[in-house]
Amino acid sequence: MLKNIILCIAGIFFTNSCLAQAQETTRKSRWLTDSVYEAYTVLKTDKNIKHGPYRALFLKKKPVAEGDYANNIKTGLWHFYNEKGEQLQTYNYTTKAFEFLAPADTTTYLHYVVDKKITPADKVTLPVKLGGTYYGYIPYLRLFDVPNKMYAMIQANKDYIEVLVELLVSPGGRLADYKISLNIDRRLLKAFNMNPNLPDPADVIFTPATVNGEPVTSRILIKAYITDDNHLDYE
Known part of the structure; x- marks a missing residue:
């Protein structure tokens, strides 16, 4: 009986050691x-x-x-x-x-548009992304790569290109559309329709905007620039 107890304790110790090592x-x-x-x-x-x-x-x-x-x-x-x-x-x-x-800061590189006519008497809440207005939006920047066929032209004009990331958030709080546009002198150079089914499911979920307590469609606009590794970063 004692031998069995000792073997049992030894087995537990061995199992815990393996788990700790793992x-x-x-x-x-x-x-x-x-x-x-x-x-x-x-x-x-x-x-x-x-x-x-x-x-x-x-x-x-x-x-x-x-x-x-x-x-x-x-x-x-x-x-x-x-x-x-x-x-x-x-x-x-x-x-x-x-x-x-x-409270939401509307003076940053993020801008919000609520797709509903607003009056001064309306109470509006803006969409919320888990991760905050800085870290939370990095995935939408990192998913973009400059296409190979545009690489030379983009590099030659990189300092003049304005980048706008546009996220459409549904009243249900899901990412409904995801676009990136490249502009020069406020003229559209190229628009990209990105896949809204992001690798991390958490990145398609938002707390939706509301008007007088009713969830509404909203757009989040992010100003960015093209980095040396052909991704995006905040402007």
């Missing part, structure tokens, strides 16, 4: 955009799986996102900031609820 992590870091640097840990057994603390920093200085992953899933409290380090959101991924939400 969760060993190693550090990784990279530039997510020209201005955002991210540092995080991944499993040693699979370096594509984030596990442990995560931080995204504006120019390696001010945090724009920080929280924890558990086997590639965000967990617990996450804090999101703008590039000045001002807090925009605190979201609890365990309870699926905002614990802090700053």
